[in-house]
Amino acid sequence: MSDFNDRAGQVRSGEELPMAAIEHFIKQHLPDLQGQAELEQFSGGASNLTYLLRFPDRDLILRRPPFGHKAKSAHDMLREAKIMQALKPVYPYVPTVIAACDDASVMDCDFYVMERIHGIIPRHNLPKGLVLSEAETRALCLSVLDKMIALHQIDYKAAGLESIGKGEGYVQRQMDGWSERYRKAKTDDVGDFEQVMAWLKAKMPARDVATCIIHNDFRFDNVVLNPDDITDVIGVLDWEMATLGDPLMDLGNTLAYWVQADDDAVFQSVRRQPTHLPGMLSRAEVIAYYGEKTGYRVDNFDFYAIFGLFRLAVIVQQIYYRFFHGQTTNPAFANFGKMSLYLEQRCLRLIAGSAL
Template sequence: MDNLLDKASSVRQGEELDITRIDQFLKSQLPSLQGEPRLEQFAGGASNLTYLLAYADRDLILRRPPFGHKAKSAHDMLREAHIMTALKPVYPYVPSVLASSHADEVMDVDFYVMERIKGIIPRQNLPKSLNLSPEQTRQLCINVIDKMIELHQVDYRAAGLSHLGKGEGYVKRQIDGWTDRYEKARTPDVGSFADVMAWLKAKMPSQDVATCLIHNDFRFDNVVLNPDNPLEVIGVLDWEMATLGDPLMDLGNTLAYWVQADDDGVMQMMRRQPTHLAGMLTRQEVIDYYGQKTGYQVDNFDFYSIYGLFRLAVIAQQIYYRFYHGQSKNAQFAMFGQMVNYLEQRCLGFIANSKL
């Protein structure tokens, strides 16, 4: 099954690390480590960067912020490590955090190191040797959504996690926050999103549907599948933006990435997960399934869908800002400005057809 495992590759130019200093630090925290580690980097990394530290007897994962300009409130590695440590006892799919470091202790930024959960990460396409039938694909899809629902149903008060959020008013904080982030990261070659932001402010619900633990970036390429049973989810990754908030906002974020088989060509080019496969639920089917399982009212999901697309555009623009200003040399970011403009038009199309 090794051919199905998610694999790292060479470190991208400009994103190298001082492996000697990292090794010294880790051995001071984990004395059982043996030998010199091999440093590689995982695909993705449009936001935080993920590296493999392959020791003779175990594999570790290092997470650090991107190089270049960063939004003030983004890429808080120590917060992510803290959240993961707090969640692990009540949500076992979280990897164990093994060490963390403040900026200037080892490198010029905060970072943390966690265990590696070896498995399949469903990125843009499933491994070629993994031949799932439409029925199996549908079950995999449901199993992934169920892990989000399971997170939303954790009793965060009983688990002592009330400190992770700011209480009621989550929806308004998100609309105000993402609006501010977009305005600060806007470059001259992208649209203003003025009509989209105005619509979201006018149509936001007067109160949150509920307050629960939310992931805020729950996607197929943030889950790990059991290589011996690829329909089973054994890990959930990337907890940087996890907090207490409205569960329908979390679902809206997830569906912004959900490219289905009948989407237009531009959406297909943006696809980063295998949601186009025969058997996968459509976005509307996901909404309906989620509503049935949770009991939340999802009859008119327009606000949450448009919010998810706007938020995705802001994230893409923050990344593009770094590329535009020469702070990142990752060539895959060159087209992000065009993606942002496309997402503005997609939002406006959804708004034109909305009944809200």
């Protein structure tokens, strides 16, 4: 098969790294590592920054927080690394963490370094030249969903992961936390989401359906596929927001990014994964498949779907806040304010049509 592996590119201006200090740190943990690294940056991701360290005999990945303002509890690199290390024995799709660093003399923030999993990351479109039949696309879709379901079915107590979250009461905490984050990140040129937040608060389920390990950002562009078998998921990335919580909240968050073929032009324009392809499940089919596989009731899913869109709007707005105030110069964030406005209107349309 042709080389469809995910590729990095030039480092964005203002997001360079202190390579001499980083290389010295890494070689303390990998003393046999030879030579100096070439630094490249992956374009995917609008939150934490991901870099490729290309040594002569080995590729490594470095993750660090964004430059500029960040939410107090967000972008915790040490927590992300610890969760990955704990999950690896029971969920083999997690990359191996090489080392985590909290030494400000190395870099002005915490960061960690992990192995690179070579494979295909399905971003906005599949790599050029990679064409799948409808049957192959459906098999890929189900394989990705099955990895989320497998994560939700891990016995977190047996795995020693009780400390990664607070458990019961997750939905209430999420409502309170994301509402507060939006209000703090609001800029003068976006909506206030007050009507959406009021509806969510009124329709919030009385209890979590279950408590399990949730990824909180499970998307196609956070999985790595085997280049020799496109339906084989060999890696799951970006564990920043993993915690213990309600599995239906995790599914709702995933579906907020699930742009399907019949969605409106604005939603199509922000699609970042190939969920529009013939053979992909629709959002309704995903919900039904998940319910069938897990046994959870999914007949009143509107709350979770609308909350997922609201949460996405908060993430978008937090990033736009940094751009609005000149704390990041990444041009990709310039239109995030318009996206925030669109997501508010999308939530309101779904609320108007909800039977809840």
